[in-house]
Amino acid sequence: MAFRAAQLVLISLLAIYSFPVFTRHTMQIIEHARLRDAITAICAAGGSEAKEARIVADNLVDANMAGHDSHGVGMIPTYITNLLNGGLKPNEHAEIVVDNGAVIVIDGRSGYGQVIGQEAMAIGIDRAKKFGAACVGLRNAHHIGRIGQWGEQCAAAGFVSTHHVNVVGHKASVAPFGGSDARYITNPYCAVMPATDKNPPTVLDFATSFVAMGKIRVARNKGEPAPEGALIDTTGQPSRDPNIMYTDPIGGALNPFGQHKGYGLALLNEILPSAMTGTVGCRPETRFDPPKTINNMLSIIIDPSRLVSRERFNEETDAAISNVKGSPAADPSKPVVVPGDPERISWKKRDSEGVPVDDETWREITASAVSVGMRAEDLDVIAGIKA
Amino acid sequence: MPTIQADKLEAVCRLITTARGSAEKEADQVARNLVVANLKGHDSHGVGMLPRYIKSSFVGELNINSHAEIVTDHGLIVQIDGNQGYGQVIGEEAMEIGIERAKAFGLCILTIRNSYHLCRIGAWGEQCAEHGLVSMHHVNGYGHPGYVAPFRGSDARISTNPYCVVLPKTANNPPTVLDFATSAVAQGKIRVAKNKGVEAPEGALINHKGQPTRDPMVLFQEPMGALAAVGGEAAGHKGYGLAFINELFGGVLSGGHTCRPETHHEHDVIINGMLSIIIDPEKMTDRESFEAEIDAAIAHVTASPAADPEKPVLVPGDPERQTLAERRSEGVPIDDETWREILATGQSVGIEPDELRSLAAVN
Numbered sequence: 001m002a003f004r005a006a007q008l009v010l011i012s013l014l015a016i017y018s019f020p021v022f023t024r025h026t027m028q029i030i031e032h033a034r035l036r037d038a039i040t041a042i043c044a045a046g047g048s049e050a051k052e053a054r055i056v057a058d059n060l061v062d063a064n065m066a067g068h069d070s071h072g073v074g075m076i077p078t079y080i081t082n083l084l085n086g087g088l089k090p091n092e093h094a095e096i097v098v099d100n101g102a103v104i105v106i107d108g109r110s111g112y113g114q115v116i117g118q119e120a121m122a123i124g125i126d127r128a129k130k131f132g133a134a135c136v137g138l139r140n141a142h143h144i145g146r147i148g149q150w151g152e153q154c155a156a157a158g159f160v161s162t163h164h165v166n167v168v169g170h171k172a173s174v175a176p177f178g179g180s181d182a183r184y185i186t187n188p189y190c191a192v193m194p195a196t197d198k199n200p201p202t203v204l205d206f207a208t209s210f211v212a213m214g215k216i217r218v219a220r221n222k223g224e225p226a227p228e229g230a231l232i233d234t235t236g237q238p239s240r241d242p243n244i245m246y247t248d249p250i251g252g253a254l255n256p257f258g259q260h261k262g263y264g265l266a267l268l269n270e271i272l273p274s275a276m277t278g279t280v281g282c283r284p285e286t287r288f289d290p291p292k293t294i295n296n297m298l299s300i301i302i303d304p305s306r307l308v309s310r311e312r313f314n315e316e317t318d319a320a321i322s323n324v325k326g327s328p329a330a331d332p333s334k335p336v337v338v339p340g341d342p343e344r345i346s347w348k349k350r351d352s353e354g355v356p357v358d359d360e361t362w363r364e365i366t367a368s369a370v371s372v373g374m375r376a377e378d379l380d381v382i383a384g385i386k387a
Numbered sequence: 388m389p390t391i392q393a394d395k396l397e398a399v400c401r402l403i404t405t406a407r408g409s410a411e412k413e414a415d416q417v418a419r420n421l422v423v424a425n426l427k428g429h430d431s432h433g434v435g436m437l438p439r440y441i442k443s444s445f446v447g448e449l450n451i452n453s454h455a456e457i458v459t460d461h462g463l464i465v466q467i468d469g470n471q472g473y474g475q476v477i478g479e480e481a482m483e484i485g486i487e488r489a490k491a492f493g494l495c496i497l498t499i500r501n502s503y504h505l506c507r508i509g510a511w512g513e514q515c516a517e518h519g520l521v522s523m524h525h526v527n528g529y530g531h532p533g534y535v536a537p538f539r540g541s542d543a544r545i546s547t548n549p550y551c552v553v554l555p556k557t558a559n560n561p562p563t564v565l566d567f568a569t570s571a572v573a574q575g576k577i578r579v580a581k582n583k584g585v586e587a588p589e590g591a592l593i594n595h596k597g598q599p600t601r602d603p604m605v606l607f608q609e610p611m612g613a614l615a616a617v618g619g620e621a622a623g624h625k626g627y628g629l630a631f632i633n634e635l636f637g638g639v640l641s642g643g644h645t646c647r648p649e650t651h652h653e654h655d656v657i658i659n660g661m662l663s664i665i666i667d668p669e670k671m672t673d674r675e676s677f678e679a680e681i682d683a684a685i686a687h688v689t690a691s692p693a694a695d696p697e698k699p700v701l702v703p704g705d706p707e708r709q710t711l712a713e714r715r716s717e718g719v720p721i722d723d724e725t726w727r728e729i730l731a732t733g734q735s736v737g738i739e740p741d742e743l744r745s746l747a748a749v750n
Contacts, residue, residue: 330597
């Protein structure tokens with residue numbers, strides 16, 4: 001058992017910190033319905049009830065559909081490792097631990113963030129319906145995936161929302177502005193305006209780091225320099241070498257986006273979700289044993305109908321969208337978009353063409369499936385992959 | 388360039404606003420707010436705004452002695468109309484209402500529409516923080532042509548739409564005050580570059596074709612360029628995204644307007660809309676653990692060794708506190724052009740330049 005656990009830790013570390021030795025361009029293209037079934041089967045084999053397994057799979061595949069592969073099915077190896085080590089608890093549910101009506105704190109009990117996040121938002125939406133707005137502090141949820149999905153859940157109910165998020169239990173990767181080492185993670189911010197009769201929701205969801213860690217991995221795998229401005233070395237000087245992020249100890253850090261502004265937002269995201277919910281943020285002394293990736297989130301959910309009539313909401317939102325989209329594009333092949341458009345474009349494409357999953361990621365997913373007792377061949381059959 | 392002591396500068400502003408017709412309290416609020424912006428180093432939001440305010444009052448775009456009016460009230464959701472009064476007055480009155488509601492319900496969602504310039508948004512977060520509250524503020528601006536281009540675009544469509552988050556002070560730390568424009572730099576910095584004849588900061592501007600440029604003249608002559616959103620070419624979509632969310636939250640949810648040609652005013656004015664979220668942390672956790680976590684996080688990030696030993700890692704609000712300490716003792720530097728404009732504004736309300744010079748102790 002100890003050996004198996006050690007093996008799984010290794011698989012997980014490879015998933016997070018490693019990359020193929022040789023550049024690989026081959027990948028599977030998997031129909032999204034089949035990918036959902038495959039991931040559902042792995043989670044179920046890991047001990048999740050059918051409903052939970054499906055929720056986790058849908059959330060991860062939806063992230064791939066939206067084009068955010070960093071938050072897609074490639075997370076499964078980490079989840080399964082944490083699950084088998086006891087850090088991630090299957091079949092847990094959101095628990096309200098502080099209840100002041102419009103202001104609540106929810107504990108995720110180290111359960112699947114996909115389930116906890118969905119339940120926490122459902123509670124928040126319910127409170128916002130009742131009081132007009134709600135403030136939901138969510139603590140101690142295992143990785144809650146792509147934050148945009150929680151804003152989208154609120155938007156589907158017709159509600160505006162904002163979400164400040166931190167990450168605990170994971171090696172730090174982002175340096176404060178002016179600093180020289182990593183002190184926290186990519187702490188995302190999300191804000192969503194619901195749909196009008198003409199326009200889909202405006203879904204802003206971004207990491208406060210200069211670029212996502214995935215872009216550094218891609219540069220390294222291709223043997224190319226990292227994007228200019230993305231990295232610093234251990235003296236705090238700019239670096240273009242993506243390899244520095246993969247040494248132990250880590251040989252550098254990601255910069256924040258937008259210098260002191262992005263750093264400020266990252267720091268507030270670091271503090272708000274922990275300090276407001278009575279838990280801790282990312283620090284050396286807050287690592288977990290057994291390991292797990294914990295997200296904390298402060299969400300504000302608002303019913304816009306208490307503020308503005310549907311007619312005015314539609315009119316002013318649509319006019320604002322038309323106004324920015326009316327700016328002639330600097331590059332005609334890249335028109336001005338609003339937040340949420342790139343994800344919708346990706347969704348449409350992957351809905352018809354399938355989801356690309358690179359070979360390395362699929363190998364890791366397969367190893368995870370095997371670790372919870374599935375046969376690799378069976379997984380391939382479910383996913384529709386021919387040997 | 389004259390350097391003027393803060394209390395004297397306040398007296399100058401108070402005299403001008405009073406002469407224009409403001410009641411004593413309003414004159415105090417406007418003068419104090421502007422001078423605090425200068426003291427904190429945000430000269431773009433300091434006394435240099437007063438000439439614009441007084442001009443707007445003469446064309447009926449700024450209403451003297453107006454007050455915040457509650458137009459919608461659902462308890463923890465309050466919508467306020469600023470009646471195009473001084474933002475300094477409207478902002479302070481609105482926050483007083485928001486603070487009271489947040490104390491009662493744990494949460495207040497407060498919107499302001501139709502306020503004249505709300506000026507330095509950090510001031511409103513600081514007001515909430517004085518009562519131990521956490522707050523976030525999403526702001527849009529209209530009534531004037533846009534300054535900032537959407538990411539990938541080639542012309543100015545929106546304003547500098549700031550975002551502000553403030554944490555109250557703790558046992559070990561003063562308030563954490565994050566308050567930034569979603570443009571790469573403030574417009575004022577481009578004006579300074581133009582006046583000095585130097586290049587604009589890299590990544591700050593685009594030309595009329597949407598290409599990056601360092602020529603500050605693109606904001607002052609045809610063909611017009613625009614300010615870029617914060618984040619540059621690699622992450623400008625993030626800054627633009629936040630700017631656009633602020634546009635919608637401040638412009639739509641307030642029941643006000645977004646920035647577009649149809650909502651420009653005849654005279655170049657600054658109307659702000661704002662969505663404020665005010666939260667009482669004690670309704671979520673106890674004050675002690677709240678403060679302990681803030682202090683631990685701040686200690687952790689500021690312990691990162693500085694890339695440049697002369698520039699240690701700071702937390703938002705630190706640079707303003709440093710400038711405040713300096714300028715409280717040494718006075719506020721006011722550039723010649725701004726001082727000339729203030730003297731001219733004084734004359735427009737019947738105050739002789741010598742009276743203002745003497746009040747400010749400027750030769």
